[in-house]
Amino acid sequence: xxxxxxxxxxxxxxxxGNWSRLAAQQRLTQDQLLQFDTFGNVSLxxxxxxxxQLKPIYFREPEVNIGxxxxxxxxxxxxxxxxxxxxxxxxxSPSAYALTYNDFxxxxxxxxxxxxxxxxATVVNSIRAERPDAILLDGGDxxxxxxxxxxxxxxxxxxxxxxxxxxxxxxxWEFTLGSERVNExxxxxxFAALGQNIFDAEWDEPAEAFKPYQxxxxxxxxxxxxxQAFPYMPIANPGWMFPEYSFGIRDQHMQEMVDEVRxxxxxxxxxxxxxxxxxxxxxxxxxxGIDVILSGHTHDALxxxxxxxxxxxxxxxxxxxxxxxxxxxxxxxxxxxxxxKLIPILSDVITPDPAMTALIDEQxxxxxxxxxxxxxxxxxxxxxxxNFNGSWDDVICDALLSEREAEIALSPGVRWGPSILPGQDxxxxxxxxxxxxxxxxxxxxEMTGEFLKVVMEDVADNLFNPDPFYQQGGDMxxxxxxxxxxxxxxxxxxxxxxxxxxxxxxxxDPSRNYVVAGWASVNEGTEGPPIWDVVESHIRKLGTVTPKxxxxxxxxxx
Amino acid sequence: xxxxxxxxxxxxxxxxxxxxxxxxxNAEAVDDLIAAFTGGAEMGDAGVDLNAPEIxxxxxxxxxxxxxxxxxxxxxxxxxxxTPPVAQFNFGPLAGSQTASTRIRLAxxxxxxAIAQLGxxxxxxxxxxxxxxxxxxxx
Numbered sequence: 029x030x031x032x033x034x035x036x037x038x039x040x041x042x043x044x045g046n047w048s049r050l051a052a053q054q055r056l057t058q059d060q061l062l063q064f065d066t067f068g069n070v071s072l073x074x075x076x077x078x079x080x081q082l083k084p085i086y087f088r089e090p091e092v093n094i095g096x097x098x099x100x101x102x103x104x105x106x107x108x109x110x111x112x113x114x115x116x117x118x119x120x121s122p123s124a125y126a127l128t129y130n131d132f133x134x135x136x137x138x139x140x141x142x143x144x145x146x147x148x149a150t151v152v153n154s155i156r157a158e159r160p161d162a163i164l165l166d167g168g169d170x171x172x173x174x175x176x177x178x179x180x181x182x183x184x185x186x187x188x189x190x191x192x193x194x195x196x197x198x199x200x201w202e203f204t205l206g207s208e209r210v211n212e213x214x215x216x217x218x219f220a221a222l223g224q225n226i227f228d229a230e231w232d233e234p235a236e237a238f239k240p241y242q243x244x245x246x247x248x249x250x251x252x253x254x255x256q257a258f259p260y261m262p263i264a265n266p267g268w269m270f271p272e273y274s275f276g277i278r279d280q281h282m283q284e285m286v287d288e289v290r291x292x293x294x295x296x297x298x299x300x301x302x303x304x305x306x307x308x309x310x311x312x313x314x315x316x317g318i319d320v321i322l323s324g325h326t327h328d329a330l331x332x333x334x335x336x337x338x339x340x341x342x343x344x345x346x347x348x349x350x351x352x353x354x355x356x357x358x359x360x361x362x363x364x365x366x367x368x369k370l371i372p373i374l375s376d377v378i379t380p381d382p383a384m385t386a387l388i389d390e391q392x393x394x395x396x397x398x399x400x401x402x403x404x405x406x407x408x409x410x411x412x413x414x415n416f417n418g419s420w421d422d423v424i425c426d427a428l429l430s431e432r433e434a435e436i437a438l439s440p441g442v443r444w445g446p447s448i449l450p451g452q453d454x455x456x457x458x459x460x461x462x463x464x465x466x467x468x469x470x471x472x473x474e475m476t477g478e479f480l481k482v483v484m485e486d487v488a489d490n491l492f493n494p495d496p497f498y499q500q501g502g503d504m505x506x507x508x509x510x511x512x513x514x515x516x517x518x519x520x521x522x523x524x525x526x527x528x529x530x531x532x533x534x535x536x537d538p539s540r541n542y543v544v545a546g547w548a549s550v551n552e553g554t555e556g557p558p559i560w561d562v563v564e565s566h567i568r569k570l571g572t573v574t575p576k577x578x579x580x581x582x583x584x585x586x
Numbered sequence: 587x588x589x590x591x592x593x594x595x596x597x598x599x600x601x602x603x604x605x606x607x608x609x610x611x612n613a614e615a616v617d618d619l620i621a622a623f624t625g626g627a628e629m630g631d632a633g634v635d636l637n638a639p640e641i642x643x644x645x646x647x648x649x650x651x652x653x654x655x656x657x658x659x660x661x662x663x664x665x666x667x668x669t670p671p672v673a674q675f676n677f678g679p680l681a682g683s684q685t686a687s688t689r690i691r692l693a694x695x696x697x698x699x700a701i702a703q704l705g706x707x708x709x710x711x712x713x714x715x716x717x718x719x720x721x722x723x724x725x
Contacts, residue, residue, distance in 0.1 A: 232649050232687075262643040263719060276639045486720045497640045498717055520695070 041367050056122055058378050062154050067367040068357030069247030070296060071159040073152055076167025076324030077346035077444070079201075080177035080185050082388045084141035084375035085446035085461070087347050088132045089329070090413040094516055094586045097494030099306050104328035104343060115331050126349070126372035127329055133409050133449050139374060143348030145188055146380035146388055147373045151351050152192055153381060159355070161246045164194045165253065167324030167344070168302045171213070172201035173444050175460040176395050181209050184391035186217075191387050196220040196242050200258035200265075200302045200325060204466045207270040211237055222255020222300060224285045229274040240285045249296055249358045252289035254318075256282070256301040256311075258325055260500045264490075266467050268552040277307065277497055279314050286317040295361040298322065304501035305343055312336035319363040320354060325501050327413070327443045331370050340366060347446060349373055399457035404567035406454055407574030411447040412462060415491065415503050416514075416583065420445060420462050422575040424547075424559070425508025427566030432472045432556075434545035435529065436480070437508030441487065442548075443501075454573065459563050463547075468558040470547045478538035481524060484512065489520040504581075510536065511580035518585070530580060616665045616699070623661045623674070623701055624709045633710040634660065634702035645692045645718035653685035654702035654710065660686065665713075666696025694718050 095105030106114055108128050117123040125135035126142065155162050170189060171182030182205050189197075196219055203210055214221045214237055224240035227233060234240060241254040259277045261270070286297055299318050301308050304326040312321055313336055321341045329345030333354075344352040350370055357365045392399070412418035421439050428437035445462035448454060475483070483505070490500040504514075513526040527536035536542070547559040567573055620629075634654040642648045652660045652675065662672040675686040684702075699713045 229643075260641055263641055267643060274643055276641075276643070280637060483720065489717075490719065493717075495640075498715075500641075 056374070056377050058150075061371060061374065061377055062151060064155075064158070064353060064355070064369055065367070066158045067355035068365065070249050070251060070356045070358055071155060071162035072298060072320065072322065072352075072354040072356070073155055073162050073164045074167065074322040074342055074344045074352040074354065075148060075164075075348070075350075076302075076322070076344050077169040077327055078145070078166075078185070078348045079169055079173030079346065079444040080171065080464075081143055081174065081347045081446065081461070082145050082176070082184070082188060082392065084144035084147070084373075085347060086136050086141055086449055087143070087349050088409070088411040088413060088447040089127060089129050090415070091129045092415045092583070092586075094415055094492070094583070095306070096492045096516055099309070099496070103330055103334060104305050104326065117331075122372065122374060123331070126374070127331065132411070132447070136447075136449055140376035142375055143373050144375045144380060145192065145348060146382075146384040147375050147378040148348060148351055149192055149381035149384035150378050151371055151373065155353055163196075163244055163246060163251065163253065163298075164192065165298070165300045165322055166194045166197040167300060167322060168197060168199045168257065169201045169324065169346075169444070170197065171205060173461065173464055175399050175457050175464060176392050178460065178464045178466070179395055180391070181205055182213060186213055187391055188384070188388055190218060191384055194219050195244065196222050196253050196255065196300060198222050198255040198257050198300050198302050198324075199226070200261065201465075203261055203270045203273065204265050206466070207272050210270065214238070220253070220255075222253065223257035224254055224282055225259060225275050225278040226257050227274040227276070227278075229272055232274065235273060241289055243289070243292070243294070247358075250293050251296045251298060252292075252294035253298045253300055254282070254285050254289065256299060256303055258302040258501075259307070264500045264502065264550075266550040266552065269466065277303070277311070279311055279497075282311065283315045283317075286315060290317055296320070296356060296358045296363055301325075304496075304499065305341070306496035306499060307501070308341050309334065309336050310496045312339035312341060320356070320366075322352070322354075329370060333366070333368050338363075340368075342368065344370065346444065399455060399460075401456045402453045403456055403459060403564050404454045404570060405572045406448040406450055406452050407572040408450050409447065410454075410573070410575075412445040413443060413503075416581045417506055417578045419575045419578075420447070421506035422508070422578050423567070423573055424463070424563055425506055426575065427563045428470060428545040428547070429508050431562045431566050432470060432545035434472060434509070434543045435531065436510045436542050436544045438483070438544060438546035439506040439508070440548040441491070441503035441505050443503060454567055456560075456564065459560050459567070463560045463563060465548060467549065467554065468547060468560065469549070469554045470545060470556040470559045470562045471549055471554050472543065472545045472556060474541040475544045476538065477527070477536040477540055477542065480510070480536060480542065480544070481527060481538065484524045484527070485520050488514060488516075488523045492516045492523065493520070507580070511582075513582040513584065515584040516586055526582070612666070612670070616663055616670050619661070619663060619671060620699070620701060620711075623659075623703075627709050629701065629709045629711040631711060633657070633704050634700050634712050636698060636700040636712045636714050638698055638714050638716050640715075641717045641719055642692060645694070647689045648692050648716060649687065649689050650698060651685065651687035652700045652702075653683070654704060655684055656705035657684040657702040658705065659703045660684070661701045663699040663701075664690060664692060664696060665699055667691075667693050692716060692718050
């Protein structure tokens with residue numbers, strides 16, 4: 029399909045293949061997955077939120093993903109059958125498996141694992157074979173999320189990504205390695221480390237170690253790539269680990285940077301963003317002059333870009349599950365059209381790149397024995413994604429309740445962490461994949477009922493504030509031992525009600541103290557064993573892990 | 587999330603304190619301060635900019651910048667603080683620009699309000715909500 033720019037209305041095509049007639053994976057080929065008629069004069073390759081997943085995994089997309097305010101019912105807040113209907117995806121097809129949650133265990137056993145950076149390498153190499161000067165951009169959350177990544181302080185991921193040869197990168201969880209380590213790695217990166225919103229905390233001026241943008245001359249086109257790191261790093265993650273840095277959305281500074289690169293002759297302005305999707309939509313509406321936003325952080329995978337004004341926003345999923353290819357026709361200093369494809373990395377269909385497989389195995393070899401130790405078995409599907417709870421989080425909360433002898437458990441609403449199929453062994457690596465972080469201490473403390481309400485309201489507002497610039501992009505804190513009702517349409521302070529202690533069925537008393545266990549506190553000096561030890565001990569005792577269906581959260585106004 | 591015992595107590599106390607604050611009286615105090623600055627004149631919405639983070643990284647030291655090209659003075663108020671007046675910046679005729687930046691302490695989530703007396707003597711008002719959160723669980 030030929031694509032052109034009609035008057036001022038930008039039109040484009042997305043080639044997310046609808047392989048609905050292909051009955052089984054055996055009939056889906058690598059050529060079909062990668063098929064793309066090279067278009068225009070510039071190609072972008074986007075991968076984001078890998079969370080250190082070097083090897084193929086299973087990853088179930090969310091069932092519950094509620095949009096509020098102007099984003100109610102808008103993508104990416106569409107899931108399951110509605111999502112398939114919106115994009116014309118047939119039930120049971122590879123696209124349905126990759127993009128929706130239904131029948132996940134059955135489809136996973138049919139279509140196999142997803143991701144693996146050796147498969148990603150094959151895809152990147154194939155695009156580069158067609159367009160040698162394609163720009164590969166990494167949206168961040170790369171140096172975090174696995175056993176080997178933790179043990180090497182991100183070095184395994186740095187080594188493997190260097191093998192992929194990206195052109196630029198932006199950041200989020202990387203900073204939880206601590207600013208000293210981040211500075212050390214960034215100083216040696218053979219590509220651009222970008223973030224127009226990474227500032228020096230003391231002087232409130234752009235940080236020297238991170239450039240706001242990088243120019244590329246590709247296909248005769250002057251391309252400017254601007255970076256945007258996660259805006260709320262010191263709030264959502266422990267700021268004491270990187271006290272020299274300040275972040276924020278800084279949309280005014282973004283506009284200044286866009287104007288600056290346009291003034292220097294940029295014909296195409298690309299924003300490599302870790303804002304999260306709704307924040308990027310708002311940014312596209314308040315900042316003029318951005319052609320393409322490559323969106324990360326909220327882990328959404330969309331088969332077509334979303335158009336805001338004349339800006340296209342591309343969402344490329346997480347955990348190595350997808351790569352986006354965006355071909356652009358840039359003429360006379362303007363983006364005239366695009367062609368886009370969200371490529372699912374179906375690991376049984378895409379042949380791994382042998383050099384990359386060797387490089388990955390070399391990183392993992394020192395830890396192979398510890399990582400592969402089987403701790404237990406999944407009795408049912410373990411997954412995390414969703415606004416309120418996931419069965420993996422239920423296991424973690426159960427572990428906190430029993431191992432730490434608590435009445436209530438709190439587990440962070442992060443969006444990373446692969447899924448485990450029913451009957452699958454749970455290895456130590458699997459546990460680390462859903463718990464690994466540099467502030468893992470499982471605290472045990474007392475909180476009043478009143479303070480628990482304050483905590484719940486605070487986190488809910490980070491997710492359901494109707495203005496995206498006030499959202500932080502995670503999911504709701506996972507709760508064990510306590511049920512509650514949430515009205516997502518209400519303002520902060522009025523969303524949470526009917527808080528109930530599940531063990532007794534009694535209402536939470538605002539003035540009573542409750543014993544609360546949790547992990548991932550952003551406070552310095554938090555004490556307790558690392559969460560992975562707590563979960564490992566719990567799973568060892570159970571043998572087979574079959575969390576009960578969680579009906580403790582009642583959602584209103586979705 | 588902030589979950590140490592000390593923080594828990596401090597935040598619990600803060601939350602309780604806020605709920606007892608006479609909000610009505612506070613809003614009236616802000617209205618009175620604005621009236622005193624403007625003499626009760628009408629306020630436009632163009633000509634004054636207020637730059638502050640949407641969510642404060644640290645509520646104890648929030649960077650704020652106000653600017654109003656050609657203005658004679660800018661009044662900055664933190665509507666939700668126990669003492670709302672933050673600063674009044676007066677610009678003399680030789681001022682190179684009518685911009686000021688400072689760091690302020692915010693008791694909790696609230697609106698910052700900036701009112702400028704422009705070069706022609708008229709007034710302009712802008713505001714921005716700054717959220718002070720206990721933080722925690724970004725994904």
